[in-house]
Amino acid sequence: MREDGGVTSATERPEPHQRPRTAAGEPAPVAGPVRLIATDLDGTLLRDDKSVSDRTVAALAAAERAGIDVFFVTGRPARWMDVVSAHVHGHGLAICANGAAVVDLHRGGRVVDLRPLHRLSAMDVVGALRVAAPGTSFAVELTSGLHHEPEYPPFPLDTGARVKAAELLLAEDAWDAEHHLLKLLAHHPVISPDEYLALARETAGAHASFTRSSPTALLEISGLGVSKASTLARCCAERGISPEEVVAFGDMPNDLEMLSWAGNSYAMANAHPEVLAATSARTTGNNEDGVAAVIEAILERQT
Incomplete structure (x- = not known):
């Protein structure tokens, strides 16, 4: 959504920058000013x-x-x-x-x-991880706040959360039209974090982008290319x-x-x-x- 209210594309992928290297393997000094x-x-x-x-x-x-x-x-x-x-x-x-x-x-x-992450893409991810990683619990991050399944780890910063199955949280009429789905979160209580990320990318990488920033097995799932x-x-x-x-x-x-x-x-x-x-x-x-x-x-x- 730009300042004019339009939602922008989520499929662009920036090219990695090829940094020049010194013989010691350190990045070469920046040629121009930092902006x-x-x-x-x-x-x-x-x-x-x-x-x-x-x-x-x-x-x-x-x-x-x-x-x-x-x-x-x-x-x-x-x-x-x-x-x-x-x-x-x-x-x-x-x-x-x-x-x-x-x-x-x-x-x-x-x-x-x-x-945003498209609602149907999020549903596809939920379905895929239900099969590939039984025991997964989900939360949905909307522009209006976080909502989650009963099994999802408690989140004290979001006291107004709706608690129900992900399929219901992602239903077509689950939230108002002015709200948008920013990301889906998936947690597993047993699988190691890096193993869980690799499994999710292999299983559902065609539907969304997967990453993680938590020391636990908590995946953060965005629109493709985001x-x-x-x-x-x-x-x-x-x-x-x-x-x-x-x-x-x-x-x-x-x-x-x-x-x-x-x-x-x-x-x-x-x-x-x-x-x-x-x-x-x-x-x-x-x-x-x-x-x-x-x-x-x-x-x-x-x-």
């Missing part, structure tokens, strides 16, 4: 207690003064963005729900672009920003495509092994202000 910083939140910008450190607040403010946009790119829904909304300064833009929604935090969390990377690429193209001018930070598998697309990417020291394997640049962990440290170095170089 945009794209950072994940949980496990990346936020400390484990979900706070934003004073150092990080100062680094974000300094980047904004230097004319560098900062996009928060997260699996969180828009209603959970209050954790950073006080620190967004002039830009105020967040890519939420793994790319399904672009939100203007300075206009009351208004959704300015939407890339990811942090594809929505970030769209936002950058609208602003005339190339991948080479983007620095990205992340720690979990749902960050992998974004880290591959951006010209300059950093894995947190606390990142998932797959993220560490896919990126050659590192910064310190989220509790040691790793994002702030890199921003400070960028600003020192560009000023």
